[in-house]
Amino acid sequence: MSDAQTKVKVHVENVNKSYGDNHVLRDISLDVSENEVVVMIGPSGSGKSTFLRMLNQLETPDNGTIVVDGFDISDKATDINKVRENIGMVFQNFNLFNNYTVLENIMLAPVELGKLDKAAAEKKARELLATVGLSDKADVSVNSLSGGQKQRIAIARALAMSPDVMLFDEPTSALDPEMVGDVLNVMKNLADSGMTMIIVTHEMGFAKQVADRVVFFESGKIQESGTPEAVFNTPKNARLQEFLSKVMHA
Amino acid sequence: MKKIKKYVLIVAIVLLSFVGMGIEAHAADKPNYVITTDATYPPFDFQDKNNQYTGIDQEILKTIAKREGFTYTLKPMSFNSATQSVASDQADGVIAGMSITDERRAVFDFGTPYYRSGIGWAVKKGSNIKSLKDLKGKTVAIKTGTSGADYALSIQKQYGFKVVYFNDSDTLYNDVINDNSQATFGDLPVIQYAVKNGTALKVMNPKAPIQAGWYGFAVKKGKNAQLLAAFNKGFAAIKKDGTYDKIVAKYLGASAATFTGSKKDNNSTWGILKANRSAFLQGLWQTVLLTVFGIVLASLWGIILGVMGVSQNAVVRGISTTIIYIFRGLPLMVLAFFIYIGLPGVIGMKIPAVTAGILTLVLNEGAYTGAFVRGGFEAVDRGQMEAARSLGLPYSRAMRRVIMPQGIRIMIPSFINQFIITLKDTSILSAIGILELTQTGSLIVSRNSQGFRVWAIVAVIYLIVITLLTWLSNWVEKRSHA
Ligand SMILES: Nc1ncnc2c1ncn2[C@@H]1O[C@H](COP(=O)(O)OP(=O)(O)OP(=O)(O)O)[C@@H](O)[C@H]1O
Ligand SMILES: [Mg+2]
Numbered sequence: 001m002s003d004a005q006t007k008v009k010v011h012v013e014n015v016n017k018s019y020g021d022n023h024v025l026r027d028i029s030l031d032v033s034e035n036e037v038v039v040m041i042g043p044s045g046s047g048k049s050t051f052l053r054m055l056n057q058l059e060t061p062d063n064g065t066i067v068v069d070g071f072d073i074s075d076k077a078t079d080i081n082k083v084r085e086n087i088g089m090v091f092q093n094f095n096l097f098n099n100y101t102v103l104e105n106i107m108l109a110p111v112e113l114g115k116l117d118k119a120a121a122e123k124k125a126r127e128l129l130a131t132v133g134l135s136d137k138a139d140v141s142v143n144s145l146s147g148g149q150k151q152r153i154a155i156a157r158a159l160a161m162s163p164d165v166m167l168f169d170e171p172t173s174a175l176d177p178e179m180v181g182d183v184l185n186v187m188k189n190l191a192d193s194g195m196t197m198i199i200v201t202h203e204m205g206f207a208k209q210v211a212d213r214v215v216f217f218e219s220g221k222i223q224e225s226g227t228p229e230a231v232f233n234t235p236k237n238a239r240l241q242e243f244l245s246k247v248m249h250a
Numbered sequence: 251m252k253k254i255k256k257y258v259l260i261v262a263i264v265l266l267s268f269v270g271m272g273i274e275a276h277a278a279d280k281p282n283y284v285i286t287t288d289a290t291y292p293p294f295d296f297q298d299k300n301n302q303y304t305g306i307d308q309e310i311l312k313t314i315a316k317r318e319g320f321t322y323t324l325k326p327m328s329f330n331s332a333t334q335s336v337a338s339d340q341a342d343g344v345i346a347g348m349s350i351t352d353e354r355r356a357v358f359d360f361g362t363p364y365y366r367s368g369i370g371w372a373v374k375k376g377s378n379i380k381s382l383k384d385l386k387g388k389t390v391a392i393k394t395g396t397s398g399a400d401y402a403l404s405i406q407k408q409y410g411f412k413v414v415y416f417n418d419s420d421t422l423y424n425d426v427i428n429d430n431s432q433a434t435f436g437d438l439p440v441i442q443y444a445v446k447n448g449t450a451l452k453v454m455n456p457k458a459p460i461q462a463g464w465y466g467f468a469v470k471k472g473k474n475a476q477l478l479a480a481f482n483k484g485f486a487a488i489k490k491d492g493t494y495d496k497i498v499a500k501y502l503g504a505s506a507a508t509f510t511g512s513k514k515d516n517n518s519t520w521g522i523l524k525a526n527r528s529a530f531l532q533g534l535w536q537t538v539l540l541t542v543f544g545i546v547l548a549s550l551w552g553i554i555l556g557v558m559g560v561s562q563n564a565v566v567r568g569i570s571t572t573i574i575y576i577f578r579g580l581p582l583m584v585l586a587f588f589i590y591i592g593l594p595g596v597i598g599m600k601i602p603a604v605t606a607g608i609l610t611l612v613l614n615e616g617a618y619t620g621a622f623v624r625g626g627f628e629a630v631d632r633g634q635m636e637a638a639r640s641l642g643l644p645y646s647r648a649m650r651r652v653i654m655p656q657g658i659r660i661m662i663p664s665f666i667n668q669f670i671i672t673l674k675d676t677s678i679l680s681a682i683g684i685l686e687l688t689q690t691g692s693l694i695v696s697r698n699s700q701g702f703r704v705w706a707i708v709a710v711i712y713l714i715v716i717t718l719l720t721w722l723s724n725w726v727e728k729r730s731h732a
Contacts, residue, residue: 056640085642095637099655109641112651154637161641 007033008067009165009196010055015064017050017220024050025061026220032165037197039207039228042217043243048200051217052167055198056080056087069164085113088158088166092173094150096142102129102153103138106160115161128156132186148179152186159190166190168199204247208232216240282321283342283477285311286335289326289683289693290418293443293501294347294365294465297326297693301529307345309497310364311467314484320477325603326693327683328417330395333358334591335683336470340600343469343477347437349397350466359473360466361481365498368459369401370438372451374426379433381454385411389431391422398436401461417681420695423449443501519703526694533690534711540604540676540686541719544611545669551612552619552668557654559624562645570620577617582678586610590682607679615672622668626661627653662730666723670716677712687711 010032017025024047032038040048053059054066057073057080066074071083097105106125110116116124129135132152142150151171158166168187172180184206191197191210201207207214207228214231216224216239224237235241287295287307294307303324315322325332325341333348335341337357349367350360373379379388382405389412392399402413414431416422419440425431427450434441434451438459445451467485469478488494523530558570577585590606601609630653638648680689691708695701 058636058640081642081644083642084640087640089637089640091633091637093633095631095633097634097637097652099652099659108651109638109643112647113642157637158641 011067013065015061035194037191039211040200040215046217047220086164088163090168092170094154147175151183165196285322286325286332286341286344288329288346318480318484345467358468363464365465368462371435372453373433375450385409391425391431391434402435533687536686541673543608544672547612548615551616555620556623560627574617577613622664626657630656
């Protein structure tokens with residue numbers, strides 16, 4: 001592998017995906033380098049979630065190549081579970097494990113997968129809880145948390161596996177407005193620490209602030225991509241212009 | 251695949267047989283036979299007030315066994331099960347007031363005919379039915395698989411009556427007494443004996459048995475020749491020395507009071523309970539045994555089916571769906587008969603009634619359990635599985651650590667419900683002759699004719715056990731939350 005390629009964390013090439021007649025992703029190609037923060041925007045139904053979920057194979061592409069962290073996950077011989085250990089994912093609906101306490105949620109995967117022993121996993125879990133500002137919630141049941149707290153725990157849970165790449169699918173969309181800031185803060189700190197991140201969001205202000213690159217999805221295609229300044233201030237694509245005028249004045 | 255299935259089946263039956271074995275004692279050196287009989291067919295086969303089997307058949311059999319030096323384990327059950335058990339090699343011989351017919355001769359070898367009987371017909375005492383002609387448009391109660399039933403059917407068109415079937419004589423007589431049906435056809439001595447014992451029926455042809463014929467002791471055709479020879483030899487001897495006549499006279503000559511429980515015991519619920527304490531306890535024990543094994547094994551089997559039902563592998567899912575479909579669709583009693591009477595012929599091995607009963611419960615209740623276990627797993631939010639998988643947990647780990655614990659919590663009410671259904675379903679197993687609580691109730695009623703009190707006692711016992719079971723389940727549920 002060449003030097004340039006090792007820096008590419010996520011490599012997507014000519015990926016297509018259809019649900020029946022619905023051609024959801026059309027010939028998508030995208031590379032994400034190490035430490036890069038990519039924010040994906042676009043109207044509802046444009047295929048953002050489908051694309052993101054394909055990166056850890058929660059969805060399988062019909063064709064094309066997806067290489068994450070050097071593993072070709074479009075190759076059937078690849079052990080997808082091993083690859084997933086290095087890809088953290090945060091969902092719109094948190095999906096915390098209802099049958100465990102906060103601490104157990106964070107410890108489960110590292111202990112189950114033999115990455116850490118119990119004591120080390122607990123130590124790490126408590127550190128992560130401190131990072132997301134929820135140390136006092138270690139032993140409560142997840143159902144007693146607010147949405148914003150849940151999402152921060154979900155981020156801590158993903159980080160417990162020490163992933164190289166973090167995927168976020170509209171992490172603040174299900175939150176009350178006053179909770180959004182706490183979650184975005186945690187994500188901003190994570191970005192500042194050098195994590196490679198791919199984020200689907202409707203928070204344009206946040207996108208401007210943290211994104212190295214903004215990618216605009218529409219009708220299953222990447223219509224435009226560039227720096228936040230370029231995408232938000234001098235959009236070229238007509239659909240992007242239309243989209244921005246809608247969301248900025250909403 | 252077929253081979254494996256058959257193998258698994260045999261292993262399961264062998265395992266379950268250990269359960270059955272605890273209940274059957276075997277004598278070592280003398281030949282020991284399994285003899286089936288009708289659980290309630292006085293004066294030939296019935297329980298005395300100490301719950302010992304007695305009657306003309308039983309005394310003949312006991313006397314002959316002693317003379318000829320063989321022992322036997324008696325299996326009282328419904329008449330149909332008694333004969334079919336022998337036909338399907340579950341038992342060696344049957345003595346159950348069984349008429350010798352050409353049809354039966356095709357399946358059984360009969361011993362020396364031991365009693366000349368015939369068909370009688372009876373109506374409710376005080377009924378205005380005078381002759382067969384008056385039966386037009388009326389309903390006639392008959393006992394399944396008896397010569398009386400065959401005869402009634404043969405004249406049904408001619409006299410224009412409807413028929414209703416019963417498995418047990420007491421329920422049948424009560425049906426006539428309660429005016430649900432208007433007449434019955436059955437073996438003459440049996441009806442006469444019932445009338446002597448106070449059953450409010452009137453025999454219409456006491457002196458003229460229809461289609462007079464003989465009762466015989468039977469083994470399966472071509473089998474157990476030694477047992478048959480011993481019976482015949484012994485029978486010839488007791489016929490010669492007068493023992494036989496004494497036995498018959500004892501039952502058909504004596505007054506009724508000799509054989510039923512004492513009056514005092516019958517007149518109060520408490521008296522019935524006291525007089526039949528050991529029978530009730532025995533029945534309760536069998537019911538509890540069936541329930542406990544049924545619940546535990548059906549739950550395990552159901553969980554296996556449920557887990558298979560959410561497998562990633564479509565073939566495994568298909569197998570689970572098919573098994574659930576089949577065993578949920580089969581009525582419990584059909585399944586019990588199939589396993590107890592049908593299966594032994596195919597696998598060439600006896601299945602004790604209790605084992606067959608437990609197997610029936612496991613297959614039937616297990617299918618229901620499998621369905622709600624699968625449903626419980628499917629009811630867990632999809633996001634839980636996705637979150638677990640996204641962390642790198644393999645499917646099976648995600649199932650065990652995340653989905654199943656949540657699914658099981660959803661299923662707990664269904665489990666408790668299924669436990670109660672299992673307990674109640676054990677009563678259906680009385681059909682294959684297991685002497686559980688319901689069958690015990692039938693037998694006691696057949697002796698003392700105190701239907702209301704006995705069934706009330708049985709009902710209360712069931713309710714008590716169900717209450718205890720519910721408490722226990724709820725307690726376990728609470729503990730599992732802590
Ligand atoms: N499992 C599925 N089966 C069938 N169609 C699907 C499935 N998942 C997504 N789709 C369809 O694919 C298209 C893209 O969906 P996707 O969720 O990727 O959009 P999105 O850009 O994330 O939208 P949103 O902003 O609303 O989350 C939509 O038309 C959707 O209906
Ligand atoms: Mg989406």
